[in-house]
Amino acid sequence: MEEERRFDPPEAFAERLQGFGPNPLLVCHNDADGLSAGVILKAAMTRAGRPPSVRIVGKGENAYSDAFRQELAGLRIGGLVIADLGTAARLPREDVPAIVVDHHVPTGRPANALTISGIADDPVPTSSLLAYRCAQSVGDADDLLWLAAIGLIGDLADEAGFPAMAEARARYGITALRKATSLVNAPRRTASGDASAAFRLLERADGPKAVLSGAHPETASLLAAKAEVAAALDEARKVAPKVVGDVAIIRFSSPCQIHPLVAQAWRGRLKDRLVIAANTGYREGWVHFAARTATHRDILEFLADVRPAGADEQYGNGHRAASGGALRAKDWNEFAGALGFGPDMKVPAGAP
Numbered sequence: 001m002e003e004e005r006r007f008d009p010p011e012a013f014a015e016r017l018q019g020f021g022p023n024p025l026l027v028c029h030n031d032a033d034g035l036s037a038g039v040i041l042k043a044a045m046t047r048a049g050r051p052p053s054v055r056i057v058g059k060g061e062n063a064y065s066d067a068f069r070q071e072l073a074g075l076r077i078g079g080l081v082i083a084d085l086g087t088a089a090r091l092p093r094e095d096v097p098a099i100v101v102d103h104h105v106p107t108g109r110p111a112n113a114l115t116i117s118g119i120a121d122d123p124v125p126t127s128s129l130l131a132y133r134c135a136q137s138v139g140d141a142d143d144l145l146w147l148a149a150i151g152l153i154g155d156l157a158d159e160a161g162f163p164a165m166a167e168a169r170a171r172y173g174i175t176a177l178r179k180a181t182s183l184v185n186a187p188r189r190t191a192s193g194d195a196s197a198a199f200r201l202l203e204r205a206d207g208p209k210a211v212l213s214g215a216h217p218e219t220a221s222l223l224a225a226k227a228e229v230a231a232a233l234d235e236a237r238k239v240a241p242k243v244v245g246d247v248a249i250i251r252f253s254s255p256c257q258i259h260p261l262v263a264q265a266w267r268g269r270l271k272d273r274l275v276i277a278a279n280t281g282y283r284e285g286w287v288h289f290a291a292r293t294a295t296h297r298d299i300l301e302f303l304a305d306v307r308p309a310g311a312d313e314q315y316g317n318g319h320r321a322a323s324g325g326a327l328r329a330k331d332w333n334e335f336a337g338a339l340g341f342g343p344d345m346k347v348p349a350g351a352p
Ligand SMILES: [Mn+2]
Pocket: 029, 030, 031, 032, 033, 034, 084
């Protein structure tokens, strides 16, 4: 952790971009905030004469994994921009100029990248708002304001304290902004996790009403994504929790990323438990889970205490009241066993 070290201001974005060569790569997360940040940064880079290729990081992927490093290894790129995917010491490419735009708790700081992190700000902004400030360093970015608002709504329960949000509300209307956010947030939870249609739609639309209107063909595919996720959630919510001590596990199998929604739903109904929604069908060979609690218990501390030996960087991140992780089947079995759960929580290794 190097939180004390000063991060770079968004105002430095335009100048750093001038050091980029042709064909830079822009990498962003697949949720509403990551997509909005990506669309804003793509526009800013294009306006600065550095139009990028875009790679959306989605289901089961991590921008700082070895697999992603290998994917980028041979590419001829003139620079790298990474948005809303965390901040770590080692970037997936270290031989090209790089800019990181992010608001999560950093696990380190890359040595030579311009690192724009909101983590020291109060209130902590979203990646899309930081991206908007980056775009303002390139030139007039007024047409991109609504995208910053989409990211703010997508990531924050409370958007108070952000003047950009007040301005966007007044200009575009909060209802349309919220509906558009919900729509572009849907594809990342589907079985495919493919959010490219959402990115395209945010790019083509000139505001939230155009996202919703159906004038662009992507709207229909996002509505289908929403229906897919709603149906999967309906199924999973029929599953009864198993309780041992003060831990409740809801075990189900779905290719959709609904475990955070299931955990959130039970959190309010099992107020004195730590709730774990375990999805054995999200990715083959793995159990993905979300942990929530309405008690004052620190979930990060709880997960650290019962951490199975085989757990990796995908385990136990997030916040004190909202965490989770992904465990290989054998590690999940060790984890559930250590919590006192019986054979009904065991997952056959390699076959979820
Ligand atoms: Mn995100």
